[in-house]
Amino acid sequence: MLVRADWVVPVAAPPVRDGAVALRGNLICAVGPFDRLAEEYPAEPVTHHPGCVLMPGLVNAHTHLALTALHEVVPSAPFPEWLALVVRAMRALGPDDLAASTVLGAHRAMASGTTVVGEIAYGPESPAIAADTGLGGAFFWEVLGLAPEELPDRLAELEYPADPARIQGRRQRYGLSPHAPYTSGPDLLREVRRRTRAEGTGLALHVAESPAETELLRAGTGPLAEVAARSAHGFAAPGTTPVRYLSDLGVLDGALAVHCAELLPVDIPVLASRAAAVVLCPRSNAYLHVGPAPVKRLAASGVTLALGTDSLASNADLDLFAEARALTRVAPSLSAERLIRMMTAEGARALGLESSFGTLEPGRQADLAVYRVDGGEDPYAALLERAGRSTVEAVMAAGLWRVLGGQATFPSRFAETAARHAALRATLAIQ
Ligand SMILES: [Zn+2]
Structure with a gap:
């Protein structure tokens, strides 16, 4: 053809x-x-x-498609408050809800031109649903709040593939996400890094997302101190920045660093020399009253830069071009050509899928x-x-048309899932 x-x-x-x-x-x-x-x-x-x-096809390098049901459920708020509301809302979602939510998210992403995602996965549903819909991508199983010795059992519970390197293919890669420095302690972070390196899989982390995270790492205080005490086993404030902390642990090497909204100038060369890529999520940052990331300096540093919408718990839609336009408001000097590359070739490289996608x-x-x-x-x-x-x-x-003449080729399932999503949202509404 x-x-x-x-x-x-x-x-x-x-x-x-x-x-x-x-x-x-x-x-x-x-x-x-x-x-x-x-x-x-x-x-x-x-x-x-x-x-x-x-x-x-566009590469949306940071998504949580399973959280699509939280669209307009959790209000815009400072990051620590928002996080508490999301955790509460997620507890109300059973496995079937997460699956329905993922289907809707996959359809929405595809309907705006995205064919590849960097997805935070909560089980085997998201890569399976993505494959059904036609989405390729890297799928990072989220693990947090564990002691390192609990990791194997937790991964088995989450049905993480036993031999991911053998089954990942041209359209899908696998990996782990230990969420963030305040929800995974140093030993778990190191164990996840060791394991992904041994497996030949990816590692994605939320890094320097909020001033609260910076305060916690520098001084051990602030609104995330309680979260860290509960979840990040063995954490003690290192008295440095999140980027420096992760770099010193050896966890940043080859990792996908998501957000990087709150950086010091000294962090930028560290990211450029260590991280696989930085994923910018400007609209999610604005929703959570953080950032903006120092985009111009990052763009000049040589680090691979990708773009992500994050989840619909902190964004209006999964339209990557709307995200790019938001980024131009933060960094008007970025050329249109660079932005298009971030949404395609650089995004694919960030996910380790550049031999399949992005050009x-x-x-x-x-x-x-x-x-x-x-x-x-x-x-x-x-x-x-x-x-x-x-x-x-x-x-x-x-190789298959998923949208043609402006119309999705999956309307019946979309309508069914959208109805289910509406019902779910009604039950989740936070007053
Ligand atoms: Zn995220």
Whole structure:
């Protein structure tokens, strides 16, 4: 199949006017001007999207799809207050609720052009549901509040794959997330790092998300001190920053550092030399009255930068372009091209999935997002200005159209799940 659009943005190469992508099964086999590809593949059917810009499926590098049911349940509040409300609301969600919530989140993400997620998983449901929906990604099982010797039993309980390296494939990777320095003690953090390294899997952490976290690490005081005393076994305030603490523990090496909203200038070279990537979540930070992250300095540091919406417990939607526009308000000097890279190639690299996703190149997965956007002379700027949920024309994941003509190809299940979500929200409403 050839997919043709007014502009094709391969990310790995300059945009192509009147371009096309040639697909075989679930893989890309060529990218270039439509005329050339039509000659090379004369027998292939053509799906034409006039008036559109075509780009790789987006990488939303930090999500909690299972928390979609908490949308508009937990109000915007300072981080420690918000966290207490989320923990309370999550207790009301049974496994079936989490699964229904994940389905809805996966559909919402896909409906705005995302085909890859960096997902915090609470069990085997999220990668299974993601695979069903067509979403690829890295799935980090969350473990917190444990002594290190409790980790194997807890992972068995959460049905973490026994041999993740053997079953992770071209579209999905696995890993662990020990949540944050105030909910996992130093020994658990080190044990998780040791295990993920031995397994060849990923590690994601919420890092420097709030001033309360900084205060806890510097002085052992503040609103997170009680949480840490309850959850982070063996924690003692190191008298330094979260980034420095994790780096000294050896936990930051190769890790996905999510948020980094509250950094000191000295933290930035540490992140650049140690972390696999930093995931920025500007709208979630604003919802929790934290940050903004020092985006300009991070962007100049050489660290891989990705973008995430975080969960709908702290955001309005899962639209990554809306997130990118929020980031430009915090860091107006970031170019549109860099932002598009953060949402695609850098996001894929952050998740360790750059050989499958993030660019349109032969051998990559057939994951495409097509927006009804007039690319003009600068398709990067046009996308950044106008692409998003309301301008989605088509979304392909793993070689199948998941959205076509602006319509999701999964309407019946979506409606059923949306009804269930509405009922769930009613029961969760926090007064
Ligand atoms: Zn998060």
